[in-house]
Amino acid sequence: MSADPGAARRRDLSLLLAVLLALLGVALTIIYFMALQAGAAPRLADLAYARLPGTGVQNPVTAVLLNYRAYDTLMELAVLLAALLGIWSLGPAAPGFQRSGAVLAGMVSWIVPLLIVTGGYLLWVGGYAPGGAFQAGALLGAAGVIVRLAGDPRAGLPAEAAQRWLLVLGVLVFTLVGLGLMVFGAGFLTYPPKLAKWLILAIEMAATVAIAVALAAAYVGGRPPGPEARPTAADEDAEPQPPASSPRPPVPGR
Amino acid sequence: MSQSTLLIVFDGVLLVTLLALAAAAVLSPEPRRAVMLFIAFGLWLALIWARLQAPDVALAEAAIGAGLGGALMLAAARRAARSAASPDRERQP
């Protein structure tokens, strides 16, 4: 069994591949060195700083993400949405874990508020210091993950109908702001400098919510657990749910 | 002169550790261990990016890449372990 010829061949193959890829690595490193010396520096850096005063934010990374290259960020939020819709299309979520012990529950009671406050702080400072919608959304999403680990199968998220609106909020506000600017003659995602700060803040707030919900829902790993996910009740999949009376509704196993 | 040499040594140590963590994550056949090493790799990467004056990206990598990505992978590793442990894993002849 240990002298399996197939295993030996696989080992040989992986060694051969290792050698070939090492050569590729060396070649890429040489190429990279040549590219570094091409004299393209400072690339876009100086221009990005020179235009910064007109962007409405002081953090240059936020300026790139939400102003110079806002269109990328819009589509990236769409990527996150697509991944989550893909996860939902695979069926209802697996049941959550057992209710946590006192230690975890105690931890949750201070770590979740801490994450939420830090997330809000990061969102606010993102305009002029490291931080922004992604980091804030990630922290809020992490709070959801912890809530689920502590026993809430919904990871603290609202019922499906509300969840769907929160999920699309980021892309929706982003697109509508972009189109609105176009209608008023400024051009798609072309912020007038006076309004830039507030439009970006609005987009960032919506994006933070959407990112947080998407990440937490991805961790839940399926259509929201709840009566609407039961196959027999498939026809009511979009009924607005009243707030769940029990935090852990029964979930059918697949 | 000596200060810049020191800096290069410092950079070297950071990078060797990074590569070692990556190699360990990639070579570990045990899912849980591999994921733990991957999370450590992600956090170390965030540290290096902070050193390269990219604090925004470092924050995002720590929170999203290592944190949430790691949590998702841990859940998958747990599922894999459960499936491997279930008795009907044995194949019928």
Next chain:
Amino acid sequence: MSDPLMTAPLVLCIALPLLGALLVTALPRWSVSLGIVSALATAGAAVALTAAVWQQGTLHLILGGWDATLAIALHADGLAAALILMVNLVGLGISVYATDYFHDRLRVGAFWPLWLLLWAALNGLFLAGDLFNLYVMLELLGIAAAALGALTGNRDAVAANLRYLLVGLLGSISYLLGVALLYTAHGTLDLGLVAQRIAAAPELFAVDAAAMTLMVAGLALKAALFPLHFWLPPAHANAPAPVSAALSALVVKAAFYLILRLWLDLFWPITGMAAAMLLASLGAVAIVWGSWRALRAERLKLLAAYSTVAQIGYLFLFLPLLTATPPGPARDDLLAALLLMALTHGFAKAGFFLAAGLVQTHAGHDRIDDLGGTAQRLPATTFAIAMAGSALIGLPPSGSFIGKWLLMQSAIATGQWWWVVVVTTGSLLASAYVFRVLSRAFGLEPTPVRFVTDARAEVPALTLALVSVAVLGLASGPLWRLLELGSAGGGA
């Protein structure tokens, strides 16, 4: 330079399907009606875009009002406009068909948002003028496509589309490393500006060539160029029929379009005959191998999927011919022929898959050997398969007949006669696999003759198949004009 009214379709082609996807996500109960409205609006925007390019020539829009090098540009020339029109008309057909295909409410709710996101990604990819934006579009396309392909939830579909997702991710990462190298060397991400800098800095040949290799290899993986095609047949054959149609007719073509765009617009100064010959040789193997496997396939949808591997191969044959042909009418003909083949395959393969889906729904299977009686039960569908099949073979008057004709003419004119042998072999094999299906379908079986009419599903299949044969073949003249207006090749 850009009149906002004229450039609006550029934005709307992307924003409308995106908005539609958001609405159907938020309001799943209305997904069918909202989905159809979005599909109509998107197709309308695409028609407007093509009309604008037709009247004005190339459209270019810099988003955000910043310097061209800092911002992202949207760009539509004749090549992009023609493909956008095809993608959106096929997309509309698929949408109409889908209203009748999915019945399970959960599945309807899952299909529409992902499909509209896929559509937005396709349009975004054809219009992108920025290297990194293309990466984001590729990822959106790959994720939406894999999720849609796994929609049936059965084991084969999930396994095949998981593999498709992973392979696609690897391709995008390879592409992104190429972009990183280009940014390191040239300091910008705008497609047109990088192209200028590549042309102006021949001393960076090694860097540019490495970037091109990484990017084209990553995209060839997504375009399923032999021998990187292994993931395609199971993924396309196991997806729901409307999704198979979208994947085979549109998604794969988007990856090819990107290779062509990079080849002609970005790397033109450094592309050589050797690289073109390598890609074309792989294309040639793909033609023969894909057609052979299609001939041996036992299931209708698997046959169609292998046929896609072969049809993508034809498109790669054009690269060495384009390299060998100096700019002028002969090269314009060649580009038009390439476009004609891509468009014809788009319509024909979509029609074929939609029809195959109908056969599968009504017969309960798609085993080719047991198709007897299909012609009696589903006459319109069988006719659609026959039409689409004749376009796949390249029979006159289909668009691919003209395309193959011009391809062979150019092969002889440039002394690359061996491609003629490949094209002939491929066409013979294609006629064999198409007639194999038809002979089974027309075979008389003791099945009770039941006349099925299912207009909402049959009309799209039939229309797409007819467009591939009649419209593109008999009225291909406008393509030449579109290409002249915004000619691709060697510059902005």
Next chain:
Amino acid sequence: MLTAQFLYGGAGLALFVLGLWSFLVHEPLLRKIIALNITGAGVFHVLIAIAYRGDAAPPDPVPHALVLTGIVVAVSATALALMLGARLQDAEDEDRSR
């Protein structure tokens, strides 16, 4: 500054190659996903390295933004791939217990 860019970028390329190798030779899904993430991290590392302009000059924010976008895209793809894998495992377990 060039030394640091080269050193860190080179490490990124090493990560790229390491991840690629692991993706090609290791069969289990989780290992493939970890490999892909490390491959991607290698490319991100190259981008962060070229953005670095020494401790005196501020870094180039454009690659930073690209990497931020890339991180979110990578985690989205990871989540979907893991969930497809879970669905596949369920299907296989069902087949086996049948």
